[in-house]
Amino acid sequence: MFLVLCGAGLKAQERSLKGKVSAAGLALQGVNVMIQGTELKTTTDSSGIYLISGVPAGLIRVQATAVGYRKVVRSLTMVEGTGQEMDFDLSNFQNDLNEVVVTGTLKEVKRMESPVPVEVYTPAFFRKNPTPSIFDALQNVNGVRPQLNCNICNTGDIHINGLEGPYTMVMIDGMPIVSSLSTVYGLSGIPNSLVEQIEIVKGPASSLYGSEAVGGLINIITKKPQNAPLLSADIFGTTYQELNTDLGLKTKVGTATALTGLNYFKYGHIVDNNHDHFTDVTLQDRISVFQKWNFQRKDNRIFTIAGRYLYEDRWGGETNWNKSYRGGDEVYGESIYTKRWEIIGNYQLPVKEKFLFSFSYNDHDQDSRYGNTSYIASQRVAFGQLTWDKKAGRHDLLLGAALRHTYYDDNTAATALNNPAKNIWLPGVFIQDEITLAPKHKFLAGFRYDYNSLHGNILTPRFAYKWSISENDILRLNAGTGFRVVNIFTEDHAALTGAREVVIRNELKPEKTYNVNLNYLKKIYTGDGTFIGVESSAFYTYFNNRIIGDYDVDPNQIVYDNLDGHAVSKGLSTNIDLTFRNGLKFILGATYQDVASYEGGIKMQQILTEKFSGNWAVSYKIKKLNLGIDYTGNVYSPMRLPLLGPLDPRKEYSSTWSIQNIQFTYGGFKNIELYGGVKNLLNWTPNKGNPFIIAGANDPFDKQVEYNENGSVKSTAGNPFALTFDPNYVYGPNQNVRGFFGLRYTIK
Structure with a gap:
């Protein structure tokens, strides 16, 4: 009886689950990984590695959660014998709605908590269609259209919800330095390499940013x-x-x-x-x-x-x-x-x-x-x-x-x-x-x-x-x-x-x-x-x-x-x-x-x-x-x-x-x-x-x-x-x- 019980215990310990959690090729530390319906859970180390021992046999559902990422759940059938592996790539599960924004209220706040709706676009979004400037990059943002105004010199402005460029305030780090001359001649000179994120507010913002923010504003952070x-x-x-x-x-x-x-x-x-x-x-x-x-x-x-x-x-x-x-x-x-x-x-x-x-x-x-x-x-x-x-x-x-x-x-x-x-x-x-x-x-x-x-x-x-x-x-x-x-x-x-x-x-x-x-x-x-x-x-x-x-x-x-x-x-x-x-x-x-x-x-x-x-x-x-x-x-x-x-x-x-x-x-x-x-x-x-x-x-x-x-x-x-x-x-x-x-x- 003693030998049989020890053998069963050793066999249960061998049934483990391990893997790596990463995003965009980088290991994620501190990600919570758990087996749903059980008390089994752990967190990833500095290399993004996790290990859970004593996993029950049969169909299990494994959940990975981390701050700034949406919850991801994957299924796996555990079989008798040695442990199995399951990796998580959270690159496509980043929760943009939890990003910190500043444009709506002039102070840092999570996007979900802001009373002013703010759209956030990161460099990863613009890399889907690489362009040489912010002016060209905005062509794939809903309700925002870079408008060329001349067939020959290709100067332009940015429309928000149909309102012409002068009604759009373009800012860098919250500073109103893109106006008048630069809205015509300077927009194409803002490179994507500067960008941490772009925040867009569609609608009134004049009470915080002044008279130019009539139709909306674009804040290049x-x-x-x-x-x-x-x-x-x-x-x-x-x-x-x-x-x-x-x-x-x-x-x-x-x-x-x-x-x-x-x-x-x-x-x-x-x-x-x-x-x-x-x-x-x-x-x-x-x-x-x-x-x-x-x-x-x-x-x-x-x-x-x-x-x-x-x-x-x-x-x-x-x-x-x-x-x-x-x-x-x-x-x-x-x-x-x-x-x-x-x-x-x-x-x-x-x-x-x-x-x-x-x-x-x-x-x-x-x-x-x-x-x-x-x-x-x-x-x-x-x-x-x-x-x-x-x-x-x-x-x-x-x-x-x-x-x-x-x-x-x-x-x-x-x-x-x-x-x-x-x-x-x-x-x-x-x-x-x-x-x-x-x-x-x-x-x-x-x-x-x-x-x-x-x-x-x-x-x-x-x-x-x-x-x-x-x-x-x-x-x-x-x-x-x-x-x-x-x-x-x-x-x-x-x-x-x-x-x-x-x-x-x-x-x-x-x-x-x-x-x-x-x-x-x-x-x-x-x-x-x-x-x-x-x-x-x-x-x-x-x-x-x-x-x-x-x-x-x-x-x-x-x-x-x-x-x-x-x-x-x-x-x-x-x-x-x-x-x-x-x-x-x-x-x-x-x-x-x-x-x-x-x-x-x-x-x-x-x-x-x-x-x-x-x-x-x-x-x-x-x-x-x-x-x-x-x-x-x-x-x-x-x-x-x-x-x-x-x-x-x-x-x-x-x-x-x-x-x-x-x-x-x-x-x-x-x-x-x-x-x-x-x-x-x-x-x-x-x-x-x-x-x-x-x-x-x-x-x-x-x-x-x-x-x-x-x-x-x-x-x-x-x-x-x-x-x-x-x-x-x-x-x-x-x-x-x-x-x-x-x-x-x-x-x-």
Whole structure:
């Protein structure tokens, strides 16, 4: 009896389960692993290894849980004899909903707990479709569309929920340094290598961030030096002969840690696939140098400072253009030189209370030629802000004071001598109170007062309500007002090209908006480890004094005036995140929007704005081959386009169009990742179905254009469609199908 019992005990001890838990190839320490329905459990060691002894025979369900990751459950049949193995790869199960965000309330809070809905995108998301800049990377974010504004120089802005670029505030580390000139010329110069994460708030944010955050904001949060790898490199090229290089290096000096980044992008190959004798894509030579320092201080107080320098030389135009023609009227070219430097910092005061001083300064110089039209501009923005974060009972208070000074000057009539718009002071104060009404109910009230030295007092209230219906169901309601001062010559590229005369009928009044956004989040976890996340929003924005460039009243003019009526942007948006246990992952998004102006009882759809857009990213990893597959894309419904007159043969509305991409990533080498694929699989370009996209390409200086007695363009034998030169008929990228290949090298 004794020998039999000892033998059975030894046999039971042999029946053990062990394995390794990792994510993105890195071992995870402290992961809880347990056998469901039993008391058997353990945690992984520093190598990600776990071991559970005495596992019962038969079918078992093994559960792995870790902070920041969704619970994963796998099944296994234990047989008599020696132990068995089961590994967990949690790469596809990271719980983005638990990430810390700062943009919604200007303080760190878990995304699920924020009363303001914040969308978070990490570098892993953007690596599914590698691009050379943040501007291009945002094309796969639902409800966000990078809009090209010129066929020749490819400058652009970013639309959120149908609202044009000037209504979107783009920030770096919470600092409002991307505005005016940089929203047109600087967006493409922000490299992906800087990014820790991108936070997007769709809807009103003016009570915290000021008058530019009318339609929403994009906060580009740069990498923390202490979290960055020791050395990183990401280099890729395309069959269009584009080359993008990102380099990163972390160094430690005493108690400080520094991260240095270098981005270089080069595209110098002339392509004219539509045979209009103009470059299909702007040629670019761009370099960006970035450095960020993080200093260790007593009691973990914050002190970071970062700087960046950008230089870009870009040109597009007739294929035989060179710099000897710059600014002349022999061969048409659009040549833009951009020089920009920035400094950003955060310093927590050495006192018991949590006071944080944030500051930034940027200097932007622009030297541009659009044919023989010169646009030379300089902009300098200084910003300082002091906030006090204070908890008192059920109240979580944030009080702040800010001061921004903007200097802007150019060679246009907009900034004639002694024009007060050259220097604008904007002091302001704000208060925000997040009140916990009950365990499942939070209410946020905010109020901001600014004084604009040109336009006077600005009041922007805001409120938000969050109802945690259950652990997996959250309802949020946000509303507020907005105020925006328009600077046509820095925000609307079409005003600069010289192709149309700019007419400002009256003194432009600031725009005012009223916004509301209703958001619902639903999470579903199944027993086999599948996760389904659904987040839907309904949004509505009402405009007074809306300023819209009128392209229709005269084909040779852009007429700016305050709308004698109102404008509305409204719609619905849904994001779906679907992750299966086998690693197959779907990220799906769709937005329906109606953006229109109402004047004299007539509704007019906003130009260059689609009613429906959708996006997707489908990912799967074949573990045995160390091969990842990403299929990404977007689709847009027709949008109204700017025609030059009744004889213009181009389409008044675009067709439904889609850009789709596929990527293969191999991670079988130590510290090295290889990737490659195809962009624009459908080979779509905007000239599909159009006789041409650049009007008057054969006469870019309008030397052969004839006018009748009332000033309208005449139809002649050489100009049968009565057109003038105009490159503004553009709504999508003009690059054909192309391959790409890249390499990432990382030393942790």
